[in-house]
Amino acid sequence: MNIAFTIDNKYIIQLMTTIVSILENNNLPIKFFILHSNISNINKQKLSELEFKYPNCKINFINIDENKFNTLPITIDYIGTISYYRYIIADIINEEKALYLDSDIIVKGDISRFYNTNISEYYAAGVEDLYIKNTDHKNKIGFSEQDLYINGGVLLLNLKKLKQENISAQLFENTVKYKDSIKYQDQDIINITFKNKILELDSIYNFASENVKKQKNKIKNAKIIHYTGSKKPWDKDCKNKLKNEWKKYNKLLSQTTLDKLLSKIRDFFFKRFS
Numbered sequence: 048m049n050i051a052f053t054i055d056n057k058y059i060i061q062l063m064t065t066i067v068s069i070l071e072n073n074n075l076p077i078k079f080f081i082l083h084s085n086i087s088n089i090n091k092q093k094l095s096e097l098e099f100k101y102p103n104c105k106i107n108f109i110n111i112d113e114n115k116f117n118t119l120p121i122t123i124d125y126i127g128t129i130s131y132y133r134y135i136i137a138d139i140i141n142e143e144k145a146l147y148l149d150s151d152i153i154v155k156g157d158i159s160r161f162y163n164t165n166i167s168e169y170y171a172a173g174v175e176d177l178y179i180k181n182t183d184h185k186n187k188i189g190f191s192e193q194d195l196y197i198n199g200g201v202l203l204l205n206l207k208k209l210k211q212e213n214i215s216a217q218l219f220e221n222t223v224k225y226k227d228s229i230k231y232q233d234q235d236i237i238n239i240t241f242k243n244k245i246l247e248l249d250s251i252y253n254f255a256s257e258n259v260k261k262q263k264n265k266i267k268n269a270k271i272i273h274y275t276g277s278k279k280p281w282d283k284d285c286k287n288k289l290k291n292e293w294k295k296y297n298k299l300l301s302q303t304t305l306d307k308l309l310s311k312i313r314d315f316f317f318k319r320f321s
Contacts (some may be wrong), residue, residue, distance in 0.1 A: 048073070048162050049145040051080040051204075053132040060297070061281070062150040063097065068089045068296040069154045070101040078105045080140050084113040109139055119222055122232045131233045133202070134218040137209035137278045144207070148271075149200035151279055153292050156270040161252050166205045168212060171237075172246040173197030174253035177261060178275070179231075188228055188235055195245055199234035200273045201253035203246075214240065256287055 050069065054062050066079060081094065091108055097208075098104050116128045133147055146153075146162055166172050176198040181187060185196050209215070222236050223228075229235035250258050254269035256276050272289050274280050280290035281297070 048075055048077045049080065049142045049158070050077060051082060051133075051136050051140060051145050051147045052150055053082045053129045054150055055083060055085055055127075055129055056087055056090055058150045059093060060300070061279075063094060064293065064297045064300050065148065065150050065152050065154070066097055068098070068103070068152075069158075070104055070153055071296065071299060072156050073158060074103060075159060076103045076105070078107060078142075080107050080109055080145070082109050082111050082136070082139075084111045084129075091124045094173065105292075106250045111135075111139075120229065120232060121192075122230055126232065130199075131222075133199070133233060133237070135215050136204060137206040138203075138215050141207060142206055146202050146205055147202040149273065152200060153272045153274075153296055154270065155272060155292060158252070158270055161248070161270065162203065164203060164246070164248070166203060166246055167208075169208055169246045170205055170241045170244040171197075172203040172248050173201060174198070174248050174250050174255075176234075177250070177255065177257040181257075184230060184265045187230070188225065188239060190238075190242075194242065195247055196238050196274070197245055197247070197275070198253055198255055199231075199237050200255070200275065201271055202237070203248075254289075259288055292311070 052062055052065075062081075062182070064096050069077065086108065095106050096220060098106060111132050113128065114267065116131045119128055119131050121127060136145060144166070164172055174197055176196055179196050185192065185194060190196060205234070218236055221240050222233070225239060250262060251265055251269045251295055252271050253273050254262075254265065254271060255273045258267065272292055274285075274293065278285045278287070278295035280287060
């Protein structure tokens with residue numbers, strides 16, 4: 048399983064919490080691809096230490112030239128340009144398929160069946176964005192009410208097809224073309240560029256904050272919880288009813304970090320006195 052993230056130094060703990068939640072619930076080999084432009088060596092070390100507890104985990108760092116993205120429009124202050132790095136995943140990861148995840152996500156179940164979804168005829172698979180569905184935003188970007196608009200935080204990507212058809216170039220071109228129309232920056236552009244080439248998935252694979260409010264009957268079956276919006280479960284004023292799921296895995300992360308520290312101490316004394 049290949050999983051990609053776009054990240055900076057501010058979200059390292061959140062990213063590590065997401066990764067721990069994945070590894071606690073999925074035992075198959077997983078390669079994580081961390082797309083970044085400025086992660087410190089200390090934070091790289093912290094991420095790499097997850098391999099100590101989880102032998103099925105391999106962390107790969109991919110340094111991105113941020114200058115390629117600096118001129119792209121920012122419409123959501125707390126996201127910035129980093130999410131645009133998704134545009135080039137197919138160009139820099141030499142795999143046929145990858146799952147892209149935001150870092151405000153918890154995976155609370157086995158997602159191998161989801162990952163193995165056949166998307167050979169699609170650019171991607173994703174979940175309808177219920178928040179957008181209840182606004183007039185789709186009309187503003189040329190979508191009808193019936194057109195599928197997905198949330199971009201969970202994307203099962205057909206890297207082979209995206210690369211063959213040079214879709215990354217189209218994403219950049221459309222960003223310039225629609226810069227005065229978009230509100231949700233790269234998410235809008237991905238939906239526009241991938242239109243009619245997205246396989247819709249059950250909302251349990253991207254159970255966002257709006258789903259928590261409107262699909263209470265699906266809460267217990269949610270596999271991927273996505274804390275959308277500006278208030279996150281690590282914020283004191285977060286009102287998401289599933290915020291304790293994030294805290295659960297963050298606590299496991301803290302224990303993993305402690306275990307690593309204790310192991311280093313044991314190794315030091317073993318070498319010192321043996």
